[in-house]
Amino acid sequence: MATAVALEASPTGSVTPGAGEVIIKVEGLTKTYTMGDVTVRALDGVSFEVRRGELLAIMGPSGSGKSTLMNVLGCLDQPGAGTYWLDGVETSTLDDDALAEVRNQKIGFVFQQFNLLARTSALEQVELPLLYAGVRDRQARALEALAAVGLADRARHRPTELSGGQQQRVAIARALVNNPALLLADEPTGALDTRTSEEIMAIFQRLNEEQGITVVFVTHEPDIARHTRRVIHLRDGQINQDAPVPEGERLTARPIQEAPAHEAAAARR
C-alpha cells in the first residue's frame, strides 16, 4: 500500500504520544469583536497548554469562540489581549512576514470548507506551501504527501473532479507537506458525511500515532471528539471543561478505504 511506504520514508519516526515538551501555551487570551453597537467577547481569558504529540479536540456550541481560538492558534489572527507561545516563541512579537513563515513552516491548517484553489490540480495545491518555502524539489515531496493521504492516483485532478472527502484529503496533504510540528483543523469533518469523516479521523489518528504530529481540531460532534485523547469544552469564550477522554470511550477510526469503483470512475472523468 502506497500509504505505508510513504510513512516509513518519513524522517519523523514514531514518538510516544503525550510525552513531549510544551508546544502551545496560551495565557489569558481575549478577543472582542464590535458588531454595530454590540461588543462580542469571542475569547474571554483562555489559558491552556498543549504538549508535543497530543491529539486533542476543542468543542463547544456555535458562538463559543472555538473558531476564533483556532485562528489565533493558527497565527491567522492576533488576540486582543493575552499571550500565545508557539514552540517557545511569543507570537505577538512577530511581524506579518514572520507570522507567514510560522504558518508555512510550523503549522498545517485544515479548514472546514477545504479552501483549495480553483482550477488547480491536487499536486499543485500541495506544492504551494513548498513554493512559498522556497523548496526546489517540490513535486516529489508533494506526491509523497498525497500518497500519505491515499491520493497518489488523483494528483492531476482538480477540486471539481474530486469528492468532498478527497478534497479534504488534498487539504490535509497540503497542510502536511512542509512537515509541520502542529496540525490545526477547524471543523475538518463539518462538511463531510459520517463515513468520510471517519476516513479523515483515521488520517489524523495515524499522523498523530505514527509520526508524532500534534493535532488540535475543532468539532461540534461528540463522536468525532471521542477519537482524541483530550477534549477542551468552550462556552462563551471561556474554558468550561478540559479533560482527557476516558480509555473506554475512545474510538479508533477505520483506515482509509480505496474509493469505490464508481466514485473513482466519476472522479477521473
Place this chain on the structure above:
Amino acid sequence: MNLTESIRVALRALGANKLRAALTMLGMIIGVGSVIALMSIGRGVQAGITSQIKGLGSNLLFITPGSTTQGGVRAQAGTASTLTAEDAQAMLDSGRVPQAVAVAPEAPNGGQVVANGQNTFTRLNGVTPEFLEVRNFSVAEGDFFSAEQMAARSLVAVLGANTRQTLFGDSDAVGQTVRVNQINLRVIGVMAPKGAQAQGGQDDVIYVPLTTMQTRLNRARTARGGQTISTINVQLADDRVETRQAAVENIGELLRERHRVAQDDFTIRSQEDLLQTANQITGFITLFLGSVAGISLLVGGIGIMNIMLVSVTERTREIGIRKAIGAKRRDILAQFLIEATVVSVVGGAIGIFIGAGGSRLLNGIRFGGPTAQPIQTVVSPDAIVLAFTVSALIGLFFGVYPAVKASRLNPIEALRYE
C-alpha cells in the same frame, strides 16, 4: 519565491481568464501601437524634409536681400532689390571670402509659357552654369547652357521635368521652341526630376541664362542701377563650423562695403540653419503626435489598474488561502505586480509589432491620387525602446495600487470573503 516562479504563477492566473486578459492587453496594444505609428509618421516627415534640405547641395550658404521699407512700414524679407550678380562674382574675385569655392546667383520670375500648342504658367529662373553643380542638379536630356551661351545672352532654355511633361508630353523637347513674354527660347536640355520641396516644385521651372533673364526677359534694377537677383547660393570648401562662421563674417563685411551700408541689407542663412528650423518644427510635430497617442497609452494603463482591482476583489479568497499557507506580503505583491506587468509588456510587444508593421504598410502610400506626395514613415528603434519601457512602467505603476491592496489583506478576513 523566485522571479521565474512568480511569473509562472502570474501566467497561470492570466490564463484562467483569457478573454479578460486579452481585452486588457488590447488597451495597451492600441496605445503602444498608435504611439509607434504616429511617431514613425512624424519621424518620416522629419526624414523627408531633412533629405530635401540636404539635397539642395552640400555646404551651402543662401544670401537673400533684406526687406524694403515704405512709409516706415517694413515689408517681408527678400523684398528689397539690393543683391546683384556682381556681388556674387565679387565674393570669388576679390579673394576676401577664401572659404567660398563656387557661387550661383538666381533671378527667378514667373511667366506664361507657350509651346507646341500648349501653355502653362511656370517659374523662370535665371541662373549661371555653376548652378547645376552648386545645387546638386543634373541634366536628363540635352545639355545645360555653357559659359559662352551665358556671356552671349543666348536665347536658350533648360526645362524642369514637369514643365517638359506639360508642354511636350512624350514627344521630343530638345530642339523645340518655347515662347516666354513674346520671346522665343530654344530648348537645349531637360533636367532630371528632383521631387517636390517645401518651397514648391523644383521640377516645375524653366532655367535660362542669368544674363538672358536680366537683359531680355525681366529688367528689374537695384536702386544703384545693378541688375537684381533674389538669391546667391555660395558653396563652401567644407562643412566645419569655423569655415561657415568665417565665411558668414567675410561675406557680410564684403557686402556691407559694396552696398555702402552700416546695417545688413541682406540675410545669410546656411543649410544647417534651415535644417535646425525644420527639425524644430518636425520635432514638435512628432512630439505632438506622440503625446496624442500617449493619452491612449495612459487609458490602457488605467484599464489595467481597473482589471487588476477587480481581480484582487474577485480573488480575495485565493489571497487568503495563499497567506494562510505561508505566502508573505512580498509574494502576493509580486504576484499581482507581475500579472499587471506581464499584461502591459505582452500588450506592449504586440502593440510594437502592429505599430511598426502598420507604419511599414503606410510607407509610400499616396493619399489623394498618384501625383500626391507619398507618405514616408520611419520606425526608429528609440521609439520602440521608449514605447516598450513606458508600457512596462505603466504596468508597474498601475499595478502597484491593486497589488499593495492585495498584499495588505488580513488572511482571516480574506478567507471569510464570499
